[in-house]
């Protein structure tokens with residue numbers, strides 16, 4: 001077993017992350033989408049780089065080698081804080097899991113599982129009761145294995161008239177008793 005270390009990703013990691021995401025998509029999502037759809041997705045941007053300005057995007061590494069990455073953000077940036085100011089005890093919006101990718105050479109070794117354990121713990125610690133994500137077709141079996149439930153299909157429009165279909169998925173992260181405490 002390789003040791004997997006997880007740390008917060010920062011702006012300085014951006015180019016290494018984007019390069020790893022492209023490799024991940026080209027190898028691990030091959031067969032789920034036409035190559036030109038994957039290239040359009042890569043061109044559009046595999047992640048929102050502003051996530052790297054916060055504390056919610058993580059990378060997994062082993063002896064300094066980048067193995068995978070993933071993170072989360074509130075569903076609507078700014079909305080949660082605004083609700084709290086208005087109501088005192090808001091019904092919390094969902095958290096969104098964002099941009100989970102594993103280097104193809106590190107696939108099926110528990111890297112994404114380690115990242116999701118950290119991400120779900122951070123979402124719980126921030127007080128969210130449930131979370132959502134948009135899974136690529138290549139990610140669905142992995143998320144199901146981690147207790148995520150499928151909802152409606154989602155379609156993302158991409159450059160060049162391409163579009164990419166995925167699945168909206170959700171997971172309850174706190175039980176009703178914990179949520180009420």
Ligand SMILES: CC(C)(COP(=O)(O)OP(=O)(O)OC[C@H]1O[C@@H](n2cnc3c(N)ncnc32)[C@H](O)[C@@H]1OP(=O)(O)O)[C@@H](O)C(=O)NCCC(=O)NCCS
Pocket residue numbers: 024025028029068099100101102103106107108109110111112113114134135136137138139141142143145
């Ligand atoms: C989906 C992805 C993140 C999984 O990463 P990973 O590190 O290989 O996942 P893990 O090793 O933690 O897998 C845990 C379990 O999930 C399931 N799983 C993971 N990948 C799977 C696959 N391709 N097919 C079927 N089940 C899969 C298995 O049950 C696996 O356990 P096992 O290996 O003991 O059978 C990775 O394949 C990837 O980066 N894919 C391309 C990009 C992508 O689709 N990202 C999702 C964006 S929403």
